[in-house]
Amino acid sequence: xxxxxxxxxxxxxxxxxxxxxxxxxxxxxxxxxxxxxxxxxxxxxxxxxxxxxxxxxxxxxxxxxxxxxxxxxxxxxxxxxxxxxxxxxxxxxxxxxxxxxxxxxxxxxxxxxxxxxxxxxxxxxxxxxxxxxxxxxxxxxxxxxxxxxxxxxxxxxxxxxxxxxxxxxxxxxxxxxxxxxxxxxxxxxxxxxxxxxxxxxxxxxxxxxxxxxxxxxxxxxxxxxxxxxxxxxxxxxxxxxxxxxxxxxxxxxxxxxxxxxxxxxxxxxxxxxxxxxxxxxxxxxxxxxxxxxxxxxxxxxx
Amino acid sequence: xxxxxxxxxxxxxxxxxxxxxxxxxxxxxxxxxxxxxxxxxxxxxxxxxxxxxxxxxxxxxxxxxxxxxxxxxxxxxxxxxxxxxxxxxxxxxxxxxxxxxxxxxxxxxxxxxxxxxxxxxxxxxxxxxxxxxxxxxxxxxxxxxxxxxxxxxxxxxxxxxxxxxxxxxxxxxxxxxxxxxxxxxxxxxxxxxxxxxxxxxxxxxxxxxxxxxxxxxxxxxxxxxxxxxxxxxxxxxxxxxxxxxxxxxxxxxxxxxxxxxxxxxxxxxxxxxxxxxxxxxxxxxxxxxxxxxxxxxxxxxxxxxxxxxxxxxxxxxxxxxxxxxxxxxxxxxxxxxxxxxxxxxxxxxxxxxxxxxxxxxxxxxxxxxxxxxxxxxxxxxxxxxxxxxxxxx
Numbered sequence: 288x289x290x291x292x293x294x295x296x297x298x299x300x301x302x303x304x305x306x307x308x309x310x311x312x313x314x315x316x317x318x319x320x321x322x323x324x325x326x327x328x329x330x331x332x333x334x335x336x337x338x339x340x341x342x343x344x345x346x347x348x349x350x351x352x353x354x355x356x357x358x359x360x361x362x363x364x365x366x367x368x369x370x371x372x373x374x375x376x377x378x379x380x381x382x383x384x385x386x387x388x389x390x391x392x393x394x395x396x397x398x399x400x401x402x403x404x405x406x407x408x409x410x411x412x413x414x415x416x417x418x419x420x421x422x423x424x425x426x427x428x429x430x431x432x433x434x435x436x437x438x439x440x441x442x443x444x445x446x447x448x449x450x451x452x453x454x455x456x457x458x459x460x461x462x463x464x465x466x467x468x469x470x471x472x473x474x475x476x477x478x479x480x481x482x483x484x485x486x487x488x489x490x491x492x493x494x495x496x497x498x499x500x501x502x503x504x505x506x507x508x509x510x511x512x513x514x515x516x517x518x519x520x521x522x523x524x525x526x527x528x529x530x531x532x533x534x535x536x537x538x539x540x541x542x543x544x545x546x547x548x549x550x551x552x553x554x555x556x557x558x559x560x561x562x563x564x565x566x567x568x569x570x571x572x573x574x575x576x577x578x579x580x581x582x583x584x585x586x587x588x589x
Numbered sequence: 590x591x592x593x594x595x596x597x598x599x600x601x602x603x604x605x606x607x608x609x610x611x612x613x614x615x616x617x618x619x620x621x622x623x624x625x626x627x628x629x630x631x632x633x634x635x636x637x638x639x640x641x642x643x644x645x646x647x648x649x650x651x652x653x654x655x656x657x658x659x660x661x662x663x664x665x666x667x668x669x670x671x672x673x674x675x676x677x678x679x680x681x682x683x684x685x686x687x688x689x690x691x692x693x694x695x696x697x698x699x700x701x702x703x704x705x706x707x708x709x710x711x712x713x714x715x716x717x718x719x720x721x722x723x724x725x726x727x728x729x730x731x732x733x734x735x736x737x738x739x740x741x742x743x744x745x746x747x748x749x750x751x752x753x754x755x756x757x758x759x760x761x762x763x764x765x766x767x768x769x770x771x772x773x774x775x776x777x778x779x780x781x782x783x784x785x786x787x788x789x790x791x792x793x794x795x796x797x798x799x800x801x802x803x804x805x806x807x808x809x810x811x812x813x814x815x816x817x818x819x820x821x822x823x824x825x826x827x828x829x830x831x832x833x834x835x836x837x838x839x840x841x842x843x844x845x846x847x848x849x850x851x852x853x854x855x856x857x858x859x860x861x862x863x864x865x866x867x868x869x870x871x872x873x874x875x876x877x878x879x880x881x882x883x884x885x886x887x888x889x890x891x892x893x894x895x896x897x898x899x900x901x902x903x904x905x906x907x908x909x910x911x912x913x914x915x916x917x918x919x920x921x922x923x924x925x926x927x928x929x930x931x932x933x934x935x936x937x938x939x940x941x942x943x944x945x946x947x948x949x950x951x952x953x954x955x956x957x958x959x960x961x962x963x964x965x966x967x968x969x970x971x972x973x974x975x976x977x978x979x980x981x982x
Contacts, residue, residue, distance in 0.1 A: 328791070329661075342800070343802055344796075344799050344800060344801035344805055347796035350794055351791065351794045352793075352795060352796075352797070353795075353796040353797065354656075354657065355796065355797060356656065356657070356683065356798070357653070359653075359679075360649065360653030360680060360683075363615075363653035363657070364654065364656055366650075366654050366657065367613065367615060367643065367653065367654030367659075367660075367661070368657040368660060368661045368789065370613050370615070371613050371641070371658035371663035371665070374640050374663045375612065375661070380791060397649075397650070398646070401647070401650055404646070405644065407643075
């Protein structure tokens with residue numbers, strides 16, 4: 288079901304004056320996500336930038352209940368909230384584990400994997416700024432090849448962990464990739480996830496001006512470039528079937544994809560890349576799209 | 590109708606969780622706790638226990654899921670042991686500082702290496718600073734009674750702290766004893782449906798556990814200490830109410846005293862060693878020695894005043910620790926000494942490290958330790974502060 292920007296709910300659940308950085312796309316993602324899910328939503332948040340965005344006790348910028356938990360525990364804690372509500376006969380509340388990439392692909396992967404295997408009924412949303420942003424930008428398993436971080440001062444030598452496919456391998460009912468730069472696609476995916484029983488995994492690419500060394504005014508544009516260059520493909524894996532989402536689908540045609548150079552050159556974290564590095568990244572993206580062509584509209588996790 | 594059964598300590602714990610009407614159980618198996626998770630799985634799957642059983646993939650997640658369930662407003666139970674408890678450590682702090690009244694059974698077991706599955710209190714004693722109430726049980730009836738009482742104590746709005754119920758692996762977990770389960774309706778009126786102190790509520794949205802600066806952190810920790818002090822008051826009251834209501838022997842209070850009124854030598858210990866110590870004290874009394882027993886039931890809150898009161902009259906304390914804090918001595922010993930140091934005239938204190946890694950502690954052993962303390966009292970000085978009892982050459 289397509290929605291338009293005009294149809295987005297007008298209620299605001301993340302209040303202005305919060306402690307997010309200028310141009311923070313995590314804050315924008317929270318705004319869109321809770322708009323999509325509505326008031327009867329509980330967030331479970333491990334250590335990540337969102338623990339800062341909530342602002343200092345006794346104040347909070349969040350207008351829904353939030354349970355902050357320790358770094359490794361989001362998947363398990365959310366699964367506990369879900370079971371606790373069900374034990375009390377409460378069935379109409381959406382539980383969301385809202386975690387950064389470190390808390391998802393690194394320290395939190397065990398608890399998430401366990402919850403997914405148990406088919407715990409909640410949405411796990413990873414907002415991915417591709418490094419440990421809260422601690423000043425150290426590398427994570429989600430940092431892409433070549434990116435500068437404070438612990439990869441000459442650029443990361445390994446590729447980004449493919450978390451959406453790892454989650455799809457758990458045979459959960461719904462996996463999707465999102466970008467807040469595509470708000471209607473973003474909202475539709477959250478609403479779709481809300482309606483499905485079981486574990487739903489949503490992975491959001493979240494541009495981070497201080498960490499990516501970019502102009503705060505460019506965050507939305509960078510998210511668009513990530514999709515338009517094909518470095519971040521928007522797709523869904525529903526009941527094991529992979530399908531590219533509307534903004535990404537046309538990019539199966541190579542000529543429709545912008546060169547990755549346009550995305551990389553906007554960011555200070557890629558400034559040191561050589562021509563050869565950029566060619567390698569372009570090659571990797573093209574390879575990924577060859578793969579998407581093969582698997583689009585097919586069951587990838589039988 | 591009340592029911593008297595004969596079963597293992599682990600099964601007693603599972604049946605107590607059912608009797609307390611725990612709504613969510615999140616647990617991970619570890620020897621010698623396994624029989625608890627198995628009986629609860631059986632009870633839940635057969636429909637005899639209403640609630641959700643979450644088969645988590647680790648103990649860290651067991652406590653995380655318990656925190657989530659408790660925060661949602663559900664009465665929550667879990668159980669672990671040894672390495673499992675150590676693996677939970679981070680989340681133990683989280684549960685207490687989040688003020689969630691989770692009840693957890695800890696079946697005490699040694700920590701590796703070398704691997705050893707037998708009785709040792711080092712696992713729970715090394716969690717003493719996590720802000721959990723800690724009870725140590727000496728019999729199956731006490732395990733049952735303490736689990737029911739624990740919910741009443743820790744869910745009280747003046748307390749709101751999680752509680753560990755500890756008992757020794759195999760010594761109690763895998764041996765059978767008779768115990769009585771009171772009538773369920775009576776228990777339901779003793780322990781009514783859980784009314785949370787706070788919960789995740791969409792109609793009253795708060796951010797729980799968010800950042801707090803030094804402007805508030807200290808006060809939040811002060812409130813936790815205050816809650817421990819409230820528990821100290823409440824524990825004997827709830828114990829007494831329980832015993833009177835169900836006509837069961839009193840298993841309450843911060844410590845159990847046996848013949849301490851005129852005792853010159855007092856044995857101080859915890860857990861099932863306390864049962865052996867009762868036998869030892871009785872035999873020595875029969876032989877004409879003025880000895881007594883102070884069995885510590887709650888390590889947190891620690892019975893400071895009770896230990897002082899007994900210490901005022903005694904000549905010597907023989908403190909038996911089934912645990913070791915390397916570099917100091919027994920964890921119980923240091924707590925007892927700390928309580929006694931307020932007294933102007935103090936008893937002599939001796940520490941016996943015994944039974945660690947599951948080595949047997951018999952009543953005969955305790956008699957020997959007590960007589961050593963008696964000799965010191967005669968001489969008026971301690972010749973050896975710390976003794977590794979029965980240490981092989």
